[in-house]
Amino acid sequence: MSKFIVQGGTRLQGEIVPQGAKNEALQIICATLLTPEKVTLHNVPEIVDIIQLIDMLRAMGVEVEKIDDKSYTFCARDIDLDYLRSEDYRRRGARLRGSVMVIGPLLARFGIAYLPKPGGDKIGRRRLDTHLIGFQKLGAKFDYNLDDNYFAIRADSLHGTYMLLDEASVTGTANIVMAAVMAKGETTIYNAACEPYVQQLCRMLVRMGADISGIGSNLLTIRGVDNLGGTTHTMLPDMIEVGSFIGMAAMTQSELTIKDVSFENLGIIPMQFARMGIRFEQRGDDLYIPSQEHYEIETFLDGSIMTIADAPWPGLTPDLLSVFLVVATQAKGSVLIHQKMFESRLFFVDKLIDMGAQIILCDPHRATVIGHNHERRLRGTVMTSPDIRAGVALLIAAMSAEGQSIIQNVEQIDRGYQYIDRRLNALGAHIVREE
Numbered sequence: 001m002s003k004f005i006v007q008g009g010t011r012l013q014g015e016i017v018p019q020g021a022k023n024e025a026l027q028i029i030c031a032t033l034l035t036p037e038k039v040t041l042h043n044v045p046e047i048v049d050i051i052q053l054i055d056m057l058r059a060m061g062v063e064v065e066k067i068d069d070k071s072y073t074f075c076a077r078d079i080d081l082d083y084l085r086s087e088d089y090r091r092r093g094a095r096l097r098g099s100v101m102v103i104g105p106l107l108a109r110f111g112i113a114y115l116p117k118p119g120g121d122k123i124g125r126r127r128l129d130t131h132l133i134g135f136q137k138l139g140a141k142f143d144y145n146l147d148d149n150y151f152a153i154r155a156d157s158l159h160g161t162y163m164l165l166d167e168a169s170v171t172g173t174a175n176i177v178m179a180a181v182m183a184k185g186e187t188t189i190y191n192a193a194c195e196p197y198v199q200q201l202c203r204m205l206v207r208m209g210a211d212i213s214g215i216g217s218n219l220l221t222i223r224g225v226d227n228l229g230g231t232t233h234t235m236l237p238d239m240i241e242v243g244s245f246i247g248m249a250a251m252t253q254s255e256l257t258i259k260d261v262s263f264e265n266l267g268i269i270p271m272q273f274a275r276m277g278i279r280f281e282q283r284g285d286d287l288y289i290p291s292q293e294h295y296e297i298e299t300f301l302d303g304s305i306m307t308i309a310d311a312p313w314p315g316l317t318p319d320l321l322s323v324f325l326v327v328a329t330q331a332k333g334s335v336l337i338h339q340k341m342f343e344s345r346l347f348f349v350d351k352l353i354d355m356g357a358q359i360i361l362c363d364p365h366r367a368t369v370i371g372h373n374h375e376r377r378l379r380g381t382v383m384t385s386p387d388i389r390a391g392v393a394l395l396i397a398a399m400s401a402e403g404q405s406i407i408q409n410v411e412q413i414d415r416g417y418q419y420i421d422r423r424l425n426a427l428g429a430h431i432v433r434e435e
Helices: 022-034 048-060 081-085 087-094 097-110 131-137 169-178 198-209 239-251 270-276 316-330 349-355 388-400 420-424
Strands: 003-008 015-017 040-043 064-066 072-075 112-116 141-146 149-155 160-163 184-190 211-213 219-223 231-234 253-259 281-283 286-288 306-309 334-338 358-361 364-369 380-384 405-409 431-434
Touching: 003 358, 003 388, 022 040, 022 048, 022 097, 022 169, 022 198, 048 064, 048 081, 048 087, 048 097, 048 160, 072 431, 081 087, 087 097, 097 112, 097 149, 097 169, 131 141, 131 149, 131 160, 131 169, 131 349, 141 349, 160 286, 169 184, 169 198, 198 211, 239 286, 239 316, 239 349, 239 388, 270 306, 270 316, 306 349, 316 334, 316 349, 316 364, 349 358, 349 388, 388 405, 388 420, 420 431
Parallel strands: 015 253, 040 231, 160 184, 306 334, 380 405
Antiparallel strands: 003 405, 003 431, 040 072, 064 072, 112 149, 141 149, 184 219, 211 219, 253 286, 281 286, 334 364, 358 364
């Protein structure tokens, strides 16, 4: 197990390039199973979750070639379906949340898929109902072995249908779309997630020969085709990393330029940081964050306290609420952070309270933060990263704090942020990794 030793109180300066989008890459890599032809992917982030998924596909029989640090080719010509019942596959799938998205492609192409209950962050209930109900509507049947947490999904053939998703699940939408692209007839998915990463997946599938309309909306229409071919695809920059760097600049009173952010795909993220009082300039496709001694949270027009809550796209992604919460600890004013989707994601605030932050945890979903206005710095402490996003929020807190902090279990951060210690040290941070 690794830990970060962080010396706080250092201002950063310089330019940083966001990695390729983790959540997009998980979908796109699974989609390579839909065709026996070669698929070339660029801007693939070299993070633990992605490396584990690639290794799992290799074990399934996919020919994977690493072209350079950010590019791979995938050729799923020969898939070992017997491997899907092996203990090795069970072990790999159980430790990776993104493994659930192999079901759609395997079901579409081979009519059968197996999956252990997937792993990932321990941030509360993350059910698979949306995925499985969607597959059932397409004609699949599934069995769940309660003793070993193992799913078996089968379909002699998939048939297009109309479905209204019970929630606008991103991974659920992606999985169902991948299953439907080779189903017979027309599939209509209403209340589909429409995040940029889902749009990216749909556009890639269209280049492979799929027939999908309504991309970018919550109503997708898919007309099944017999087979798909190869293509080339480039991942968007990771919007979560962009948001993390904006928050980091504000907390450490740093001057940063975030390069090549794909501004049109950031949605409401820049505006929400502006409501926190954080200034930025869009320079082409770069974001310039000037050094600010103070930033003040806006209030609503009637004078009531600002509320920042997550919502399906184009609302604010829940993956950034941890960052907004920690940034609020040094703002002028107060804010209510409302994490609607996951009931355990705010439990890391006890460590921020230990550091001197003024936070009231109202319930598992809501926390009120009273900012210090940079008049009183947080104190260094020892803490453990509970999940990817809380981990980077704690890292931001440690970088702004007075004295030394130790963050344990940084493997959680490594799952979503590529070489984060090296990249931040290049900007002036003092982060030492110890095994």
